[in-house]
Amino acid sequence: MPRPTAAQILYGSATVVCSALAMLLLFRTGSGIGVAVVGTVALVLGLLVALALPARARTVRRTAPPTAARTRRTIEGVEIAAAQRERVGEHSLHR
Incomplete structure (x- = not known):
């Protein structure tokens, strides 16, 4: 099971916290059973929100994956820059 x-x-x-406070103020319960029901419902709502969050986060990540062409250009740019540095080093040795 993945960690949250x-x-x-x-x-x-x-x-x-917010749903428990809202339900306690809305229903104005004072009995122990009422508070227990409100707490249980608040915990279930919090669990549902926490479990629904990764589905939305994964959808956002999938919308803009890096393209192979963009990655290749970056790799080629690094290789070109390294080659240019080597050439500059060779020219300075010949002087």
Whole structure:
């Protein structure tokens, strides 16, 4: 099982706290059973938010993958720059 990311923990925790406060204020419950039900529902909501987060994050990553042409140009540029440095070094030795 993969470990949760920091974003999952943050959004899940924030959901639990905010939804619990909102439901407690909305329903104005004072009994122990009511508070337990509100806490359980808040935890389930937080878990759902935390589990739904990676699906959206993966979708964003898939939209802009690096292209092979762009990667090849970068590699060729590095090779060209290294070759030019070697040539400059050879010219300075001949002087």
